[in-house]
Amino acid sequence: MRFRLTEDQRALRDGMRELLARRFGPEALRAAVGRPGLDRELWRELGAAGLFALRLPEVEGGVGLGLPEAVLVFEEAGRALVPGPLVATHLAAGTVPGAATGEAVVTAVGGGGLVEWLAEADVVVGEAGDVREARGLREAVEVRSVDPLTPLHRMPGGGPAARPDDLFVLLTAAEQLGTAVRACEAAVQHARTREQFGRPVGAFQAVKHLCAELLVRVEVARAAVYAAAVTADPVDIAAARLLADEAAVRGARDCLQVHGGMGFTWEADVHLCLKRAWVRAERGGSVTESEELLAGELLIEAA
Structure with a gap:
């Protein structure tokens, strides 16, 4: 199957990218790191832009689009590292008053409680x-989060949650894809502009290989996430989740390597990509569940 974005889908993606670049660019990201609390004004702007009501029917006040379009805008949100429980609020837009417009913030119990x-x-x-x-x-216990932009609590027991909703997993994978894209772009930009021994570091073979591997993982994950958005098949979603998690986590690690020592400093934004990717990878529950689901399907096909 050959999948290409329509003109309307490209316009939707580009419009969301422009909105986030204007409203939550690098300076706003850095300001959010040092400022506790969720930006409710930004949340309402995202609601006004249709992020939360994207898949609601028009008769219910929504935009009336589908899952592929939702994946595109959540990819852009992941690329911008927008903080907040975006996926949970989006999925609750049809049931929780105020969620569709961004007046209400909805979160959900994820992996490990x-x-x-x-x-x-x-x-x-x-x-x-x-x-x-x-x-x-009141029974929830605050825990220290590795990501400064994702505060966490744990429910009593801390055991594995029920199997997450497939749409929850897929939209999280779309966010992971967007973060992987950001890491890839940052690595390539640094490799082009940073000079060592009178040459851009991107001219050295080891750095070329890292950037090439970053791009390959991004494109493979994108193909899987987009395909799962079309089929909405649980097996396809499991595969998309695994590939997107790998692209985001390994991509951020490789981006750190391309940046060298400066990549490990607090002043660089690379660590924010890695920390967000780590937290999101836990959101969808145990990765083993996705692996077993995919493996079971492969065994059936091979039988």
């Missing part, structure tokens, strides 16, 4: 799909 942005959320969707007010979850 982890809950993102609990202190800032209005509503929490539980493992069984039950909806509760966030302020009522």
Whole structure:
């Protein structure tokens, strides 16, 4: 199957990229790192842009688009490293008042009982799909998050959550893809401009190989994520999740290598990509579940 974006899909993707570049560019990202709390004004702007109501029917006040379009805008959100429980709020747009417009912030219980942005959320969707007010979850315990832009709490027990909704996993994979794209772009830009021994570091073979591997992982993950958005098949979504997680985590690691020593400093943005990718990889539950689902399907086909 050959899959190409339509003109409307490209316009949607480009429009979201322009909005995020204007509203949440590098300076805003850095400011968010040093500022506690969720930017509610930005959240409402994303709601006004249709991010949360994208798949709601027009008769219900939504945009009336489909899963492929949602994947495109969440890829852009991942590329911009927009903080907040975007996926949970999007999925709750049809059931939680105010979620579609960005007036309400909705979070969800993820892998290992982890809950993102609990202190800032209005509503929490539980493992069984039950909806509760966030302020009522006094039993949740705050835990230290590796990502400065993703505060975390853990529900009592901390055991594995119920198998996450497939759409939750796919949209998270789209965010991972966007972060992998950002890491790839950052690595290539640094390789072109940073000079060592009178030459751009990108002229050296080892750096060329790292950049090439970054691009390959991005494009393979993109093909898997886009295909899963078309089929909505659980096996395709599992494959997309595995490839997107790898592209985001390994991509950020390789981007650090391309940057050398400066890549490990707090002043560089590369570490933010890696830390966000780590946290998102835990959001969808154990990676083993996705691996077993995919392996089971492959065994059936081989039989």
